[in-house]
Amino acid sequence: MTILVTGMAGFIGSNFVYYYLRRHPERRLIGLDNLTYAGNLDNLSRLTEEEKKRFAFIKGDICDTELVDRIFSENEIDGVINFAAESHVDRSIHDPQIFLKTNILGTQVLLNAAKKHWQLPDGKWRSLNSREGEETRRDHSPRRTNNEQRTTPKFLQISTDEVYGALGPTGFFTEKTPLDPHSPYSASKASADLIVKAYHDTFGLPVNITRCSNNYGPYQFPEKLIPLMINNALNHKPLPVYGDGKQIRDWLYVKDHCRAIDMVFDDGQSGEVYNIGGHNERENIYIVKRVIEILREKTGDGEINESLIKHVTDRLGHDRRYGIDPTKITQELGWKPTIMFDQGIEMTIDWYLNNREWVEGVISGEYLEFYNKNYKI
Incomplete structure (x- = not known):
């Protein structure tokens, strides 16, 4: 199988x-990434020589219709x-337009391709050339409840729990929770989800949508809460906390998310949404402390202490x-x-x-200038 993975130079991608190439030694990935500020090919510098043979990188924008079509054609x-x-929500508040372009129009370009x-002339969908046996594909259990194997290509949209809006002190998001986004970022992701659903409902395109809770782990860009706090604390800089810091998020270690995506891609029922949550709800201020x-x-280092915390305007x-109910995917x-939070946060901090050189390189922006010069279509 050959799979196009977009945004593969970012944190989760x-x-x-890494997870997928090691999990499926018989499969090949083509990575497409525009290498904006949060995309970094250094993130993939630890691929083995064998893994590199099954991975091809293309620098480009998912909004580029001609490029995307060429990738599919070739x-x-x-x-x-x-x-x-x-x-990043803060960036979407500052400049919503780029979020609407990439997250909505870019998704539509991929769906069109x-x-x-x-799709075949009779309206049916191309069959996969072959499927690997059960023993070589995976070892997790149970498989899809109806024991059918997927025989067509699939489009998997990676979304977010933020499309559901906010919860009160009790309850959880399920796949049936109405969409109620509150930021330009989450509105753009909700819009993309609806377009993916429309391509399934209108054309029959085989699709799935996953909505995950907050991810953390290696290679996360240091504008997000956990890596920002780690980096600032190590440099004795203020640790900015919005409002009272009592906002609650459900935290999911990134490898658990990758495993869920792998399972949904192979075995998820076409047209279905799957919520992916970590059962790790924590207040932001708890995370910082x-x-x-x-x-x-x-x-x-005794200078790393709670005096660094600075509450800022919300x-x-x-x-x-936010809180996810993952009953359906389970x-x-x-x-x-x-990986529960107490284990995951120590693993993340150790990484x-x-x-430290990776963090310094990301913050300096030197990697972006280098790759923009050296990877062009």
């Missing part, structure tokens, strides 16, 4: 490439996994609480999180402590 694409997105190259505590223990339209596909 790069973690997925490769027998068996599936699309769309990670590509502008994803998939429909064009996968826990990062301080662990860093102080690991570094012995974000516009800031949702108070019951249908057998997925459940394996950032052991990869």
Whole structure:
């Protein structure tokens, strides 16, 4: 199988490439990424020589219709996994337009290409050339409840729990929760989800949508909460906390997310949405204090303490609480999180402590200038 993975140089995308190539040694990935500020090919520098033979990188924009069509024309694409997105809420408040362009129009360009190259003249969908046996494909259980194997290509849209809006102090998001986005970012992702659904409902395009809770782990750009706090604390800089810091998020270690995506791509029922949550709800202020505590223990640096915390004006339209109910993916596909927060946060902090050069390179922006010069279509 050959799968087009968009946004593969970002945080979740790069973690997925490592996971997938090692999980499926018989498959090939084509990565498409525009290498904006959050995309970094250094994220994939640890691929083995064997893995590199099954991975091809193309620099480009998912909004580029001609490029996307050429990728499909020159490769027998068996599936699309769309990670590509502008994803930072604060940036969407400052400049909504780029979010609407990339997240909505870019998704539509990919859907059009998939429909064009996968749909046969009689309206049916191209069959996959072959399917691997059960024992070589995966070892997790149970499989799809009806025990059928997928025989057509598939478009998998990676979305977010933020499309559901905010929760009160109780309850959880399910796949039936109405969409109620509150930021330009989440509105653009909700719009993209609806377009994906429309291509399934109108044309029959085989699709799935996954909506995950907050991810954390290696290679996350240091504008997001956990890596920002780690980096600022190590440099004795203020740790900005919105409002009272009591906003609650459900935290999911990125490898658990990658495993869920793998399962949905192969075994998810076409047209279905699957929520992916970590069962790890924490207040933001707890996260910040826990990062301080662990860093102080690991570094012995007494200047890393709670005096660095600085409460700042709350974000516009800031949702108070998110919480995911992953019952559907657990019951249908057998997925459940394996890394709880106390373990995951230590693993994450250890990674950032052991990869300070990566952080410095990302912040400096030197990698972006280099790759823009050296990777052109």
